[in-house]
Amino acid sequence: MSSNYWEPPKNNLALEINNLSKIYNNEDNDIALDNICLTVKVGSIFGLLGPNGAGKSTLINIISGTVFKTSGNVLIWGIDIDKKRKQSKLAVGVVPQELNIDAFFTPNELLNLHSGMFNVPKIARKTDELLRLMDLSDKAQSYSRKLSGGMRRRLLVAKAMVHTPPILILDEPTAGVDVELRQKLWSHFKELNKLGVTIILTTHYLEEAENLCDHIAIINHGKIVANESKKSLLRKLNEKIIYIKFKNNIDKKSEQALKKIGTIKFDSNELQINFKPDKISMKKIIKIIYETDIDIIDLSTKDASLEDVFINITSKK
Ligand SMILES: Nc1ncnc2c1ncn2[C@@H]1O[C@H](COP(=O)(O)OP(=O)(O)O)[C@@H](O)[C@H]1O
Ligand SMILES: [Mg+2]
Numbered sequence: 001m002s003s004n005y006w007e008p009p010k011n012n013l014a015l016e017i018n019n020l021s022k023i024y025n026n027e028d029n030d031i032a033l034d035n036i037c038l039t040v041k042v043g044s045i046f047g048l049l050g051p052n053g054a055g056k057s058t059l060i061n062i063i064s065g066t067v068f069k070t071s072g073n074v075l076i077w078g079i080d081i082d083k084k085r086k087q088s089k090l091a092v093g094v095v096p097q098e099l100n101i102d103a104f105f106t107p108n109e110l111l112n113l114h115s116g117m118f119n120v121p122k123i124a125r126k127t128d129e130l131l132r133l134m135d136l137s138d139k140a141q142s143y144s145r146k147l148s149g150g151m152r153r154r155l156l157v158a159k160a161m162v163h164t165p166p167i168l169i170l171d172e173p174t175a176g177v178d179v180e181l182r183q184k185l186w187s188h189f190k191e192l193n194k195l196g197v198t199i200i201l202t203t204h205y206l207e208e209a210e211n212l213c214d215h216i217a218i219i220n221h222g223k224i225v226a227n228e229s230k231k232s233l234l235r236k237l238n239e240k241i242i243y244i245k246f247k248n249n250i251d252k253k254s255e256q257a258l259k260k261i262g263t264i265k266f267d268s269n270e271l272q273i274n275f276k277p278d279k280i281s282m283k284k285i286i287k288i289i290y291e292t293d294i295d296i297i298d299l300s301t302k303d304a305s306l307e308d309v310f311i312n313i314t315s316k317k
Contacts, residue, residue: 006091006166008042009078014167014198015040015063020072022058022222032058034222036072040215040266042166045189045199047213047230051207055222056202057097060171063200064094077166090118093160098172099152103145107136107155110144111162118163130158152182154188161192168192170201175210186212210234238278239304244271244284247295254292261285269297274304 008014015038022033032055040046050056061067063074065085068220077091102110111127120126131137134154139147147155153173160168170189174182190211193199203209209230210217216233218226226233242261246269250258258264262275275285289296 001233006077008166008284009075010282011078012042013039013075014042014044015046016073016075016078017059017199018073020059020062020074021070022044022055022062022067023070031222033062033069036219036222036224038217038224038227040198040200042198043193043196045201045213047209047216048200048202048219049204049209049216050202050219051204054219056064056219057171057221058222060094060096060169060202063169064092064096065089066096070220088175090163091165092169095153095156095160095164095171095173097175099149099156101144101147101152101155103143106141107131107144107147107158108140110155114159115162123137126162126164130161133191134158135184136156138291150177150184153177153185154226157188157192161197166196167200170199172202172204174203174205182208183211206237237304238276239274240277241302241304242273242275243298243300243302244273244289244294244296245269245298245300246271247297250292254294257288257292260288273294 017036017038020033020036021031023029023031036059048056048059058067061082062069063076065081065088074088076088079088079091081088100210105113108127108131111130112125115125115127118135128137128140131140134157136151136154136158138150144152144155157168157173168189173189175193186208189201198273199212201208201212213230215226216226216228216230218233226236250266250271255264258271258273261280262273265272265274289299
């Protein structure tokens with residue numbers, strides 16, 4: 001599966017996006033991508049994380065050439081998509097969000113057909129190797145319509161790799177896949193990455209980005225709101241929330257005391273405290289709350305969700 005003949009670009013960037021914007025021509029003229037700048041290093045597993053409607057697929061589809069950008073620049077493996085569209089397309093294999101499989105071909109036929117479409121000469125075809133890599137060798141001659149959901153996804157990954165591109169792009173590769181199968185898919189992606197393939201994936205599962213990616217960008221309403229190594233992002237995500245419903249007003253002294261726990265926000269008769277569990281113990285928190293004069297009706301805690309993190313990250317800017 002080596003992609004040696006694709007020399008890494010001089011700046012070692014698999015993907016370089018500058019001031020990319022997309023406005024779909026619908027009634028609302030919504031901005032799907034708003035002046036995005038991103039770079040992906042050769043060899044990494046890069047996760048683009050964001051809620052539904054954030055613009056992930058739009059970005060992927062611009063890179064893969066199925067959606068036209070409104071403005072900005074995109075360089076794939078150092079190749080400008082405006083200058084050398086065809087060549088830039090050869091540098092990526094894409095697994096789109098929608099599972100489109102030609103049900104009447106066998107995996108073997110499908111991969112050969114696609115190799116042909118990319119003008120891969122018969123002798124250089126990687127059909128067997130790809131089927132083996134994706135754990136589909138024993139299904140090579142079965143009809144694709146008989147494959148399970150997980151097998152279909154693996155087949156689509158194999159299909160995306162027939163021309164041995166140096167970059168593999170996966171749009172929500174495990175959406176709707178159960179936990180066990182998801183982990184199996186992850187191990188396949190990691191294996192491809194070890195073989196030298198740069199992987200860019202979108203997901204709305206925090207866990208997926210956590211497990212797979214070394215670098216994570218968060219996109220929300222078409223804007224990049226975070227873009228950093230997984231390590232530093234996870235440090236930020238280490239956050240929990242306490243909700244306190246109270247009866248009477250909270251006096252200034254109690255409010256000051258609560259601020260020792262974390263950042264506080266009021267919403268009528270509910271109080272929200274965001275805190276870092278690695279910075280303050282639950283025992284200490286309970287003590288602080290106990291020693292205030294707050295007339296508590298109810299108290300609950302929860303882990304900060306991706307959405308909370310978005311709100312936190314965006315409100316800081
Ligand atoms: N073909 C399209 N025509 C018009 N609007 C679109 C089209 N595709 C996506 N959008 C809009 O662009 C925004 C981003 O969508 P999308 O890129 O699919 O987000 P995601 O993949 O993160 O869920 C959404 O508001 C969506 O409604
Ligand atoms: Mg999408």
